[in-house]
Amino acid sequence: MIRVENLHKHFGGFHAVDGASLEIATGSITGLVGPNGAGKTTLFNVIAGVLEPTSGRVSMDGEDISGLPPHVLFHKGMLRTFQIAHEFGSMTCRENLMMVPGGQSGETLWNAWFSRGRIAQEESALLKKADEVLDFLTISHLKDERAGNLSGGQKKLLELGRTMMVDAKVVFLDEVGAGVNRTLLNTIGDAILRLNQERGYTFCMIEHDMDFIGRLCDPVIVMAEGKVLAQGTIDEIKDNDAVIEAYLGT
Ligand code: ADP
Numbered sequence: 001m002i003r004v005e006n007l008h009k010h011f012g013g014f015h016a017v018d019g020a021s022l023e024i025a026t027g028s029i030t031g032l033v034g035p036n037g038a039g040k041t042t043l044f045n046v047i048a049g050v051l052e053p054t055s056g057r058v059s060m061d062g063e064d065i066s067g068l069p070p071h072v073l074f075h076k077g078m079l080r081t082f083q084i085a086h087e088f089g090s091m092t093c094r095e096n097l098m099m100v101p102g103g104q105s106g107e108t109l110w111n112a113w114f115s116r117g118r119i120a121q122e123e124s125a126l127l128k129k130a131d132e133v134l135d136f137l138t139i140s141h142l143k144d145e146r147a148g149n150l151s152g153g154q155k156k157l158l159e160l161g162r163t164m165m166v167d168a169k170v171v172f173l174d175e176v177g178a179g180v181n182r183t184l185l186n187t188i189g190d191a192i193l194r195l196n197q198e199r200g201y202t203f204c205m206i207e208h209d210m211d212f213i214g215r216l217c218d219p220v221i222v223m224a225e226g227k228v229l230a231q232g233t234i235d236e237i238k239d240n241d242a243v244i245e246a247y248l249g250t
Contacts (some may be wrong), residue, residue, distance in 0.1 A: 001026040001170055001202050002047065007056030009042050016042040018226030019056075024170065029196050029203040031217030033210075033237075035247055039226040040206045044172050048080035049073045060170070077169030081159045081176060089148025093139065093158055096147050097130035097165050098123075126165075133161045137191050153184030160191055163201075171195075173205040177212045185209070189216055210234070222246070 002024040009017040017039045024030045032040050045051040047058050049070040058066045060076060070080070088096055134140045137157050142150065147158060156176050163171045173192075177185050189212060195201040207213050213220060214234040222230040222237050224246035230237050237243050 001061060002204070003057075003059045004043070004047065005057045005059075007043065007046060007058065008054040009039075009046050009051060010054045015226050017046065017053075020223065020226065020228050022221055022228050022231070024202060024204050026202055027196070027200065029192065029205065029216050029218065031213045031220040031234075032204060032206045032223065033208070033213060033220060034223035034229070035249070038223040038246075040223050041174065043223065044080060044174060044204075044206060048078065048172055050080070074166070077167060078172070079163045079166070079168045079170075080172040081156075081163065081174060087147035087150070087155055087158055089146065091147060092144050093134060093147055093150070093161075094127070094130045094143045096158060097133055097161055098126045129165060133164045136164065136194070137161050138187060151184070153180035153188070156180060157184070157188055157191065160188065160195075164195070164199075168201060170202040170204070173203060173207075175206055175208065177207055177209050185212060192216055210238075 004020060004022050007017055007020045008015065020039070020043055032043070034040055042051065046053045049065075049068050049072070052067045056066070057064060060073075060078065065073060065076070065078075088099065091099070131140070131143065134143050137160065139154065139157055139161075142154065147155065150158065160173075160176065176188055176192075180188065192203060192205075193216065196203060203216075205213075205217065207217075218233055219231050220234050220237050221228055222240070222243050224243075229246055230240045230243050232240070
């Protein structure tokens with residue numbers, strides 16, 4: 001689904017991504033690991049259009065998407081979550097979900113005035129969808145809770161829920177498990193697996209927790225110093241001497 005070819009991202013003279021090439025297969029949950037400073041987040045940001053590549057190519061289903069901005073990629077079904085969840089704290093969980101989809105009739109003043117019936121219909125469809133998403137994520141009991149009151153892990157779940165409000169094809173998760181307790185981590189893991197198996201989502205996730213990676217990801221791609229160092233199953237990369245050395249060297 002996603003092909004990255006000889007990608008470079010330089011900050012001044014510093015090569016944060018230094019000729020990385022990789023593929024994310026349709027239907028996979030691909031893990032991206034590597035020591036701090038390996039270039040994982042920068043790579044994510046370039047793929048997801050947050051940063052422009054210095055050189056190289058990113059394609060999605062064969063179409064060149066290098067340098068396209070996030071809102072264009074969003075409409076192609078590519079979403080990215082952030083390490084720090086971006087919820088609207090004073091709104092409820094349900095309202096946060098209802099904020100996501102674009103292209104609603106009420107977005108223009110003209111439509112807001114003339115198409116009130118349609119807007120009401122769309123709103124009730126959105127409400128239904130938001131409730132379905134909360135149910136899927138097993139957090140229905142939080143629907144009227146202000147998002148600002150959620151725990152860190154619950155915010156991550158809500159962020160995952162936001163990807164379900166649109167027809168996402170490929171979702172990039174940045175440390176969705178960081179700072180989350182085991183129970184909630186399992187809930188997040190279950191939701192990712194079900195989205196993958198039942199809804200056909202493709203995932204690429206940066207993660208540090210090797211148990212979490214091992215449970216969800218195949219393949220796992222290892223980055224070090226801006227390059228792809230190895231790729232394989234979790235057991236293969238755990239036994240790879242170059243990978244062990246890269247981790248020990250930090
Ligand atoms: P990782 O996610 O693997 O920890 P990053 O992609 O965050 O790695 O960072 C890779 C390297 O690029 C780091 O050394 C970091 O300091 C540097 N870097 C990241 N963003 C910038 C930036 N905007 N300007 C300068 N250097 C940056």
